[in-house]
Amino acid sequence: MRSAGISFAKSLACFSLLLTVITTQTALAEDETPRIISADLGTTQVLQALNLQDAIIAVDVTSVRQPELRGLPSIGYHRQLSPEGLLSIKADALVGAADMGPETAINALEKTGVQIIQQEPPKTIDTLIENVRTLSTEFNHKEDGEKLINIIEEMRTTLSNTSVKQKTAIFLLDMGGHGGANGSMAGQGTGGDAFLNLLGLENMAKFPAYREASRESLIALNPDVIVLASGGRPSKGPKLEDSEVIALTRAAKEKNIMGMNASTLVAGLSVAAMDEAIRVKTTLAKK
Amino acid sequence: MRIPFNLLVAFFALSTLFFVGLSIVTGAVNISFSDAYGVITSSFSNRETTEYSLASVVLLELRLPRIALALLVGCILAQSGAVLQGLFRNPLADPGIIGVSSGAAVGAIVAIVVLPEAWKVWSIPGLAFLAGLGTTFLVYSLARSEKGTSVVILLLAGVAMSALAGAAIGFMTYFADDNNLRELSVWQMGSLAKAKSEELPLLLFVCIVLVVLFQRQTNALNALLLGESEARHMGIKVERLKRNAIILVAIGVGVAVAYSGIIGFVGLVVPHIVRMLCGPNHRFLLPLSALLGGMLLLISDLVARTILTPAELPIGLITSLVGAPFFIVLLLRERKRWY
Numbered sequence: 173m174r175s176a177g178i179s180f181a182k183s184l185a186c187f188s189l190l191l192t193v194i195t196t197q198t199a200l201a202e203d204e205t206p207r208i209i210s211a212d213l214g215t216t217q218v219l220q221a222l223n224l225q226d227a228i229i230a231v232d233v234t235s236v237r238q239p240e241l242r243g244l245p246s247i248g249y250h251r252q253l254s255p256e257g258l259l260s261i262k263a264d265a266l267v268g269a270a271d272m273g274p275e276t277a278i279n280a281l282e283k284t285g286v287q288i289i290q291q292e293p294p295k296t297i298d299t300l301i302e303n304v305r306t307l308s309t310e311f312n313h314k315e316d317g318e319k320l321i322n323i324i325e326e327m328r329t330t331l332s333n334t335s336v337k338q339k340t341a342i343f344l345l346d347m348g349g350h351g352g353a354n355g356s357m358a359g360q361g362t363g364g365d366a367f368l369n370l371l372g373l374e375n376m377a378k379f380p381a382y383r384e385a386s387r388e389s390l391i392a393l394n395p396d397v398i399v400l401a402s403g404g405r406p407s408k409g410p411k412l413e414d415s416e417v418i419a420l421t422r423a424a425k426e427k428n429i430m431g432m433n434a435s436t437l438v439a440g441l442s443v444a445a446m447d448e449a450i451r452v453k454t455t456l457a458k459k
Numbered sequence: 460m461r462i463p464f465n466l467l468v469a470f471f472a473l474s475t476l477f478f479v480g481l482s483i484v485t486g487a488v489n490i491s492f493s494d495a496y497g498v499i500t501s502s503f504s505n506r507e508t509t510e511y512s513l514a515s516v517v518l519l520e521l522r523l524p525r526i527a528l529a530l531l532v533g534c535i536l537a538q539s540g541a542v543l544q545g546l547f548r549n550p551l552a553d554p555g556i557i558g559v560s561s562g563a564a565v566g567a568i569v570a571i572v573v574l575p576e577a578w579k580v581w582s583i584p585g586l587a588f589l590a591g592l593g594t595t596f597l598v599y600s601l602a603r604s605e606k607g608t609s610v611v612i613l614l615l616a617g618v619a620m621s622a623l624a625g626a627a628i629g630f631m632t633y634f635a636d637d638n639n640l641r642e643l644s645v646w647q648m649g650s651l652a653k654a655k656s657e658e659l660p661l662l663l664f665v666c667i668v669l670v671v672l673f674q675r676q677t678n679a680l681n682a683l684l685l686g687e688s689e690a691r692h693m694g695i696k697v698e699r700l701k702r703n704a705i706i707l708v709a710i711g712v713g714v715a716v717a718y719s720g721i722i723g724f725v726g727l728v729v730p731h732i733v734r735m736l737c738g739p740n741h742r743f744l745l746p747l748s749a750l751l752g753g754m755l756l757l758i759s760d761l762v763a764r765t766i767l768t769p770a771e772l773p774i775g776l777i778t779s780l781v782g783a784p785f786f787i788v789l790l791l792r793e794r795k796r797w798y
Contacts, residue, residue: 276654383633
């Protein structure tokens with residue numbers, strides 16, 4: 173059925189085309205290797221681990237931070253993808269999180285035969301394994317997939333075999349000490365919460381999402397462990413771990429303030445995040 | 460120097476057509492003039508097909524709906540700004556000032572944060588429109604008394620409602636989860652990327668109705684430029700004019716914001732440019748603002764979708780980048796008049 177809106181647009185187009193004399197030509201070389209757009213850091217990391225790095229032809233803003241991918245075109249933020257921008261890359265597949273969009277971009281790609289693979293950001297090891305299995309099957313890298321899954325399973329075993337006496341924890345995202353902030357505390361369902369689950373610790377923050385932690389609540393919660401996540405760049409402000417409030421907690425008194433690299437959790441659990449969990453849990457187990 | 464109306468209409472219309480053409484053949488995907496012409500003319504034949512070429516998807520499903528959306532939203536916002544500036548006799552008035560935009564933003568944010576994900580396709584535009592309209596009625600009823608509608612109270616009520624809406628937005632933002640938080644940021648920066656041909660008939664209808672109804676009010680708006688009491692002496696029913704104009708603006712801006720997010724400064728900048736070119740007569744100001752508003756938003760969208768290809772910038776950033784310095788110049792000019 174023809175809509176009035178599109179007719180209006182077409183009429184405008186016909187008139188204006190007579191006045192416009194711009195022509196462009198393009199010719200992209202055909203390539204036999206799959207051309208993949210990765211719209212999510214977690215996906216990018218899995219693709220790299222599956223030896224599919226050479227197949228990645230464009231990445232989203234979070235993946236651009238990866239040094240080895242810096243030269244690739246950036247498709248921007250995965251929830252505000254440019255449909256035309258994606259089509260211009262002439263990819264075979266777009267892989268990303270389940271909430272990438274907008275819908276017009278996904279529909280346009282599907283109509284032109286681009287394979288769309290959407291995955292849940294992994295909050296558990298099982299989801300991470302499922303995502304690895306899906307990607308390795310879709311891109312015919314099953315062998316690499318099985319190897320990676322074995323590594324993840326080994327890491328899971330290491331984590332479950334390492335026991336710690338500490339029970340409770342909070343996960344604080346270090347905001348660089350701006351304005352005397354106490355850090356953003358990870359609530360239920362967040363990447364930080366998933367990280368604490370890996371450590372086998374109870375997340376004392378029962379609210380959803382990340383919330384600014386008040387000084388009083390930090391003292392009142394009095395966790396056994398505080399995980400301090402930072403972006404990996406040196407902060408110019410005062411360090412959160414030096415905060416007088418944190419010093420009053422049991423975690424500080426027992427020297428259970430553990431640093432970790434927050435970038436490993438940007439897209440949910442990753443192999444790098446599991447590595448960090450093993451390091452932190454092993455340190456805690458020695459206490 | 461005043462430029463004749465007919466000359467300006469011809470110039471704006473031809474320029475708009477040129478930029479429509481330029482937008483059709485410019486974008487991340489290279490499509491030649493001849494391919495574009497072929498796709499568009501063949502789409503007029505009623506053949507149903509399940510095969511889609513790259514050019515037809517890009518042109519018919521992405522670029523053309525987006526071009527039409529830019530023209531319609533630009534036209535509505537610019538006309539609404541011109542009407543409000545005339546109504547309030549205030550050169551700094553724009554649709555945001557009576558709380559329509561902020562009210563609509565609250566509606567959209569409630570839809571994003573509170574309502575289920577599956578409803579978002581219709582709940583975001585629907586609630587944005589209803590909340591925009593509701594806020595406008597509230598502001599209007601606050602300003603209205605037995606003696607009439609006070610423009611000063613109306614403006615102050617608009618500012619108060621905008622502040623209240625800001626608090627509500629902050630509150631919802633604080634309690635939003637990570638995904639909703641990101642969606643909120645994107646929506647508040649405005650975008651035409653979600654343009655769909657199915658949505659255009661409603662916008663086209665609203666745009667045509669507004670153009671016709673606003674044009675019928677031009678004499679009354681001109682009389683109002685002399686002052687409210689002077690307009691009353693000339694037989695203008697000022698109260699009715701204010702009520703009708705505000706409701707029409709609320710409907711127009713509510714619908715526009717619902718489909719494109721918050722796009723600032725078009726309603727402020729465009730009427731001023733037109734006034735500089737052809738004077739304050741609303742008979743000429745309104746149609747020219749409609750044309751220039753559409754063209755300005757079309758150019759902004761062209762920049763937004765090509766400057767960072769294969770990514771794109773939110774269009775609200777482009778209009779704010781152009782509009783904010785213009786607003787400052789305007790304030791400086793007003794300051795000279797005050798001292």
